[in-house]
Amino acid sequence: MTWVAILGAGVGCYLLKLAGVSLPARVLDHPVVERVADLIPVALLAALVAVQVFADGTRLTLDARALGLAAAVVALLLRAPFLVVVFVAALAAALARIVFPGS
Amino acid sequence: MTDPADPADRRSVIRDSLGVGIATGLYGVSFGAVSVAGGLSVLQTCALSLVMFTGASQFAFVGVVAAGGAPVSGALTALMLGTRNTLYGLKLAPLLGFRGWRRPAAAQVVIDESTAMSVTRESQALARAGFVATGLSVFVLWNLFTLVGAVAGNLIGDPRTYGLDAAVGGAFLALLWPRLSDPRNRMIAVCGAAVALGAVPVTAAGVPVLVAGGVALLAGVLTRSASDPTELPGR
Incomplete structure (x- = not known):
């Protein structure tokens, strides 16, 4: 099941790219298409941040991951590169778990 | 070339x-x-x-x-x-x-x-x-x-x-x-996160994110029917 999803979504993502370079440019001209395509990544990424940090299965939780996210915000405000942001988030959560075991 | x-x-x-x-x-x-x-x-x-x-x-x-x-x-x-x-x-x-x-x-x-x-x-x-x-x-x-x-x-x-x-x-x-420099995007991001968290206790894992995607789809279509005069604050 996981393999089917991986390959299906993988091939699907390729076809989305191929459609872009193959379709006539006027497809882009529609304002609704452009706006929706701009908004979807924003909403999805924000939702993914929220769920990754504050959810555990179907429960809302507050644990070490929130501290990791706060550290990531600080890193981003300091204009740290991607890898540093990810590392800092992990480090903060790991340290929080040493200080507060079980968090 | x-x-x-x-x-x-x-x-x-x-x-x-x-x-x-x-x-x-x-x-x-x-x-x-x-x-x-x-x-x-x-x-x-x-x-x-x-x-x-x-x-x-x-x-x-x-x-x-x-x-x-x-x-x-x-x-x-x-x-x-x-x-x-x-x-x-x-x-x-x-x-x-x-x-x-x-x-x-x-x-x-x-x-x-x-x-x-x-x-x-x-x-x-x-x-x-x-x-x-x-x-x-x-x-x-x-x-x-x-x-x-x-x-x-x-x-x-x-x-x-x-x-x-x-x-x-x-x-x-x-x-x-990088997308959050735009005020409209910030609003969409807050809505997306809030909707996803609201959906967490009532849906299966993975679904809340899709619900947020649906919100973005709706927002994109509705802001059009509202048209230019009522464009969101800060455009």
Whole structure:
């Protein structure tokens, strides 16, 4: 099941790219298409941040991951590169778990 | 090449592109480690980087599956995030002017970075140089470092000890961050996050993110029917 999803979504993502370079440019001209395509990544990424940090299965939780996210915000405000942001988030959560075991 | 480019310009474009390629490729390590921590095998992790090859979608797939969501929810989230590459392709196609076998080959490396490094160029030759150098270097290094991260992630034991579960949230935030300079995007981001969290207790894992995607779809369509006079604050 996981393999089917991986390959299906993988091939699907390729076809989305191929459609872009193959379709006539006027497809882009529609304002609704452009706006929706701009908004979807924003909403999805924000939702993914929220769920990754504050959810555990179907429960809302507050644990070490929130501290990791706060550290990531600080890193981003300091204009740290991607890898540093990810590392800092992990480090903060790991340290929080040493200080507060079980968090 | 349909137009000549100054060799110095070309070298400078390629040098910048390789820099972006190396920086982006390196964070394949974080994807590899997060993916095996989320329960995928090394082979599945590498297949995602090779076939899907678009970072945000890959992180999304892994994030949903790791949270206990159905693989189908992960796949749908990945596909929704992948739609932005279609838009990139539409913008790039006339600029790059690839024909024949080059077009389907180029399609696989239509991603955030290769688009950013080519859409701003003044000539087709420079646009192609930026696209190819960025696309290929990211592709090779992203896949290589995914393998490194996946193998390393498999060796280190419980990923929570190293805060790897928190790294995923940080990664998504870093991907989202550049888009938050726009006030409308900030509002959509807050709505998306709120809707997703609201859906967490009442839906299966993975579904809340899809619900947020639906909100974005609705917002995009509705702000049109509201038309220009009532454009959102700050446009």
